[in-house]
Amino acid sequence: MTQLDASLLKDLPPFSQLTRSQIREILDQATAKRYEPETVIFHEGFEVDRFYLLLDGYLRVVRTTPEGEQIIVLHISPGQLFGIAPALQRDTYPASAIAASDSLALVWPTRLWQEFTQSYPGFATESYKTLSARLGEMQTRITELATQAVDQRVAAALLRLAEQSGRAVGGGVEIDFPITRQNISEMTGTTLHTVSRLLSAWEKAAIVKSTRKRVVVTDPQRLQVLSGTPR
Amino acid sequence: MTQLDASLLKDLPPFSQLTRSQIREILDQATAKRYEPETVIFHEGFEVDRFYLLLDGYLRVVRTTPEGEQIIVLHISPGQLFGIAPALQRDTYPASAIAASDSLALVWPTRLWQEFTQSYPGFATESYKTLSARLGEMQTRITELATQAVDQRVAAALLRLAEQSGRAVGGGVEIDFPITRQNISEMTGTTLHTVSRLLSAWEKAAIVKSTRKRVVVTDPQRLQVLSGTPR
DNA sequence: ACAGAACCTTGTCCCATCGCAAACTCAGGC
DNA sequence: GCCTGAGTTTGCGATGGGACAAGGTTCTGT
Numbered sequence: 033m034t035q036l037d038a039s040l041l042k043d044l045p046p047f048s049q050l051t052r053s054q055i056r057e058i059l060d061q062a063t064a065k066r067y068e069p070e071t072v073i074f075h076e077g078f079e080v081d082r083f084y085l086l087l088d089g090y091l092r093v094v095r096t097t098p099e100g101e102q103i104i105v106l107h108i109s110p111g112q113l114f115g116i117a118p119a120l121q122r123d124t125y126p127a128s129a130i131a132a133s134d135s136l137a138l139v140w141p142t143r144l145w146q147e148f149t150q151s152y153p154g155f156a157t158e159s160y161k162t163l164s165a166r167l168g169e170m171q172t173r174i175t176e177l178a179t180q181a182v183d184q185r186v187a188a189a190l191l192r193l194a195e196q197s198g199r200a201v202g203g204g205v206e207i208d209f210p211i212t213r214q215n216i217s218e219m220t221g222t223t224l225h226t227v228s229r230l231l232s233a234w235e236k237a238a239i240v241k242s243t244r245k246r247v248v249v250t251d252p253q254r255l256q257v258l259s260g261t262p263r
Numbered sequence: 264m265t266q267l268d269a270s271l272l273k274d275l276p277p278f279s280q281l282t283r284s285q286i287r288e289i290l291d292q293a294t295a296k297r298y299e300p301e302t303v304i305f306h307e308g309f310e311v312d313r314f315y316l317l318l319d320g321y322l323r324v325v326r327t328t329p330e331g332e333q334i335i336v337l338h339i340s341p342g343q344l345f346g347i348a349p350a351l352q353r354d355t356y357p358a359s360a361i362a363a364s365d366s367l368a369l370v371w372p373t374r375l376w377q378e379f380t381q382s383y384p385g386f387a388t389e390s391y392k393t394l395s396a397r398l399g400e401m402q403t404r405i406t407e408l409a410t411q412a413v414d415q416r417v418a419a420a421l422l423r424l425a426e427q428s429g430r431a432v433g434g435g436v437e438i439d440f441p442i443t444r445q446n447i448s449e450m451t452g453t454t455l456h457t458v459s460r461l462l463s464a465w466e467k468a469a470i471v472k473s474t475r476k477r478v479v480v481t482d483p484q485r486l487q488v489l490s491g492t493p494r
Numbered sequence: 495a496c497a498g499a500a501c502c503t504t505g506t507c508c509c510a511t512c513g514c515a516a517a518c519t520c521a522g523g524c
Numbered sequence: 525g526c527c528t529g530a531g532t533t534t535g536c537g538a539t540g541g542g543a544c545a546a547g548g549t550t551c552t553g554t
Binding site (some may be wrong): 456475 | 541542545549550551
């Protein structure tokens with residue numbers, strides 16, 4: 033908690049333009065927090081009182097339908113700001129954040145947002161770039177859901193995960209946090225059964241390799257083709 | 264072009280806190296432009312050089328898939344800022360804007376965005392509220408597409424349109440711009456055939472009334488039930 | 495007033511995907 | 525080292541809604 037090192041932040045976009053002492057100030061106002069897998073960090077609809085920076089681990093950002101179904105809106109990887117509802121003048125969080133793996137985050141009270149954006153050049157700009165990227169990704173998700181078949185959407189989701197949260201391992205890229213068939217179905221708007229079938233088929237075809245809660249993409253090329261969005 | 268009246272702006276959220284002379288300044292830097300139906304106002308992927316305020320008419324914001332299918336991401340109604348990619352530090356537009364009806368907009372060059380947000384209190388705040396609302400709506404769309412059946416999505420889309428762009432007419436709320444079955448299918452991720460069948464069925468049940476390019480919602484209550492999202 | 499285009503409706507077929515059910519496998523706790 | 529439950533696999537039947545096709549209707553331009 034106490035020995036937060038300035039080197040944690042100095043290479044992250046929102047802080048990269050700042051001096052060492054500015055970073056010191058920011059850190060001094062932060063609290064570090066650990067979250068175990070499946071912990072809810074903040075709840076959809078609850079009052080916005082903090083914003084966060086993920087230092088380590090992975091999060092799912094989730095919405096729950098009136099019928100109780102969950103759908104995963106996006107994932108957060110290390111180095112990203114999240115819960116930045118204050119940037120949007122919101123007073124409640126529009127979705128919930130849940131730790132997908134053991135995670136570590138810096139936490140600030142909402143009132144500091146104003147101060148940060150005003151005092152630290154580049155902070156606001158970079159935050160809005162983050163938002164922009166998410167907005168773009170959400171638009172992509174909408175078009176995918178509206179136009180593509182299930183297998184294409186699952187292929188695209190795996191590719192995105194591998195790219196955003198992948199770790200190179202022998203013979204492929206492993207998605208770097210525990211993820212169930214159910215989770216994948218919640219990203220793509222299908223059922224865990226269908227996802228299971230697809231992964232089985234792709235495993236036979238040597239495109240992915242998967243075990244309980246783990247997925248390795250071994251042939252991104254062919255997944256790309258399957259996704260129907262060749263580059 | 265010349266006699267733009269300050270009263271145009273003074274009641275709109277982004278400008279409501281400003282003095283008469285500030286509004287004058289803003290107007291003096293604006294160009295007014297008319298767009299006929301189906302005109303493309305800006306193109307997905309093109310360089311951001313302007314931002315806009317819709318004074319009159321309605322727009323569709325559209326993304327095109329690699330296969331050439333269009334999907335409608337959102338609609339813009341009078342009084343809304345649009346093309347505000349500069350707020351997100353983007354250099355290309357993430358989607359295209361197309362006039363759905365005869366439309367009138369104010370246009371400013373991108374370089375003024377900075378100036379506006381710095382000089383005019385409330386302008387930035389209100390812009391981000393707009394973005395926030397859109398982001399929320401997009402999240403809702405994603406959950407809908409991922410979890411609901413076609414008839415529910417179409418019902419929800421019609422309700423949203425009636426609310427955002429509806430005009431009270433004898434016996435219901437008419438969607439205030441020309442909209443084809445094809446358009447509705449592009450909002451909901453289905454085919455024009457299915458939309459046509461649904462509208463026919465709902466017409467028999469006296470829930471909507473529709474003609475060529477026009478839709479009137481006569482029984483919002485029941486549509487609400489059909490949408491599966493009772494309030 | 496007419497021709498052509500744009501838009502809408504409806505029928506039939508069929509397949510991708512869901513829903514349900516049952517069985518298997520593995521990881522961790524006791 | 526066994527038990528339990530979470531996660532996964534697979535089969536089978538049902539069906540929503542997409543694809544294709546044909547015909548009807550309303551607009552627009554000349």
